[in-house]
Amino acid sequence: MDKTAEKVLALAEKYRSATAENLARLVKLKSTSGKEQEVAAELQRQMREARFDSVRLDGLGSVHGRVGHGKRLLAIDAHIDTVDQGNLENWSEEPFSGRIRDGFVHGRGSVDQKGGAAAMVTAGRILKELGLPNELSVLFTGTVMEEDCDGLCWKYIIEEEKIRPEMVISTEPTALGIYRGQRGRMEMQVSFKGLSAHGSAPERGKNAIYMGAHACLEIEKLNEHLHHDDFLGKGSITVSEFVSGSPSLCAVADFARIHLDRRLTVGETKETALAEVRALVAGQPASVEVLAYREKAYTGKEYGMEKYYPTWTVERNHPAVTRAEGVFRQLFNKEARVDKWTFSTNGIAITGIHGIPCIGFGPGDEVMAHAPNEKIAIDDLVKASAFYALYALNMK
Ligand SMILES: [Zn+2]
Numbered sequence: 001m002d003k004t005a006e007k008v009l010a011l012a013e014k015y016r017s018a019t020a021e022n023l024a025r026l027v028k029l030k031s032t033s034g035k036e037q038e039v040a041a042e043l044q045r046q047m048r049e050a051r052f053d054s055v056r057l058d059g060l061g062s063v064h065g066r067v068g069h070g071k072r073l074l075a076i077d078a079h080i081d082t083v084d085q086g087n088l089e090n091w092s093e094e095p096f097s098g099r100i101r102d103g104f105v106h107g108r109g110s111v112d113q114k115g116g117a118a119a120m121v122t123a124g125r126i127l128k129e130l131g132l133p134n135e136l137s138v139l140f141t142g143t144v145m146e147e148d149c150d151g152l153c154w155k156y157i158i159e160e161e162k163i164r165p166e167m168v169i170s171t172e173p174t175a176l177g178i179y180r181g182q183r184g185r186m187e188m189q190v191s192f193k194g195l196s197a198h199g200s201a202p203e204r205g206k207n208a209i210y211m212g213a214h215a216c217l218e219i220e221k222l223n224e225h226l227h228h229d230d231f232l233g234k235g236s237i238t239v240s241e242f243v244s245g246s247p248s249l250c251a252v253a254d255f256a257r258i259h260l261d262r263r264l265t266v267g268e269t270k271e272t273a274l275a276e277v278r279a280l281v282a283g284q285p286a287s288v289e290v291l292a293y294r295e296k297a298y299t300g301k302e303y304g305m306e307k308y309y310p311t312w313t314v315e316r317n318h319p320a321v322t323r324a325e326g327v328f329r330q331l332f333n334k335e336a337r338v339d340k341w342t343f344s345t346n347g348i349a350i351t352g353i354h355g356i357p358c359i360g361f362g363p364g365d366e367v368m369a370h371a372p373n374e375k376i377a378i379d380d381l382v383k384a385s386a387f388y389a390l391y392a393l394n395m396k
Pocket of ligand 1: 146
């Protein structure tokens with residue numbers, strides 16, 4: 001093993017329990033989307049303790065910790081919000097315990113994805129000790145509101161904070177594989193305008209529920225014929241809600257609306273997905289729209305975006321990916337698994353909207369994400385912290 005990889009691994013090992021304890025502290029602070037204030041404060045404290053060169057909050061309340069003063073910028077991202085606990089009966093212990101036991105840290109957010117946050121803080125600590133290449137800075141971001149609107153925090157960083165790193169490593173769980181893409185998604189709704197009439201004489205009206213019901217069955221068929229990509233798999237569409245309205249329960253319904261969850265594979269865009277649905281309802285009194293997200297961050301700042309989260313991939317032989325494979329080989333003396341996420345990440349804004357290469361490498365298995373009895377192996381945290389540090393050192 002080369003000398004640098006050896007030093008990095010030794011330091012990651014030295015900080016094993018500090019990393020696990022930092023994660024336990026983050027898990028204990030419940031932080032659903034838009035309520036990340038306390039966990040953001042704790043993450044800043046951990047970055048200061050690790051002697052980062054600067055630590056601050058942006059307008060949305062995401063944490064920005066920097067190591068180094070160079071012009072080239074590598075960003076490493078962990079979102080610090082989590083989903084709620086769900087049904088308590090499915091948990092064998094308290095969801096926010098942050099308990100360290102049997103080589104694991106337990107609790108909601110340990111895998112998705114405060115584990116990544118704790119590992120990257122240790123990476124920053126290692127880089128402070130070993131020193132970065134002069135021309136490089138590393139920005140460690142603890143981002144907010146991801147579970148509610150993936151990518152929004154990074155849209156803000158790029159468009160409002162005017163920060164454009166040359167590439168980003170997402171620390172979302174990959175079970176220590178190197179990920180280079182995900183399917184995109186979008187949320188659409190179709191509204192049908194009917195004509196009400198007395199329920200005793202339905203032939204006088206136009207029932208919007210029937211229009212919506214026909215469209216639902218067409219959408220079920222459409223799902224079978226969507227585009228397939230060898231790497232990301234097939235696009236999909238499903239109806240996730242049906243709402244209707246009528247002047248009375250003794251009247252023909254004059255309104256119906258369906259909500260569509262569309263997953264997009266390579267080659268499918270907002271335009272193609274909209275056109276498919278518009279074609280299904282052509283000639284009917286129906287309107288199709290892409291929904292918008294708009295919420296207040298815990299800082300009070302209101303921000304939003306269209307609910308279109310573009311598909312993204314980074315080429316298999318892109319330097320961001322091959323460098324990651326080299327780092328993995330140096331540290332662990334074997335070949336990395338290169339794959340993709342099933343779920344959606346901040347990559348939709350970083351690469352999908354803004355074309356900045358993003359790769360994933362994270363501790364923990366994505367199957368544990370949003371599941372009860374979530375827990376993460378401390379070994380994964382140690383390996384991930386070594387990986388991030390060596391990745392930065394290999395940016396030369
Ligand atoms: Zn996540």
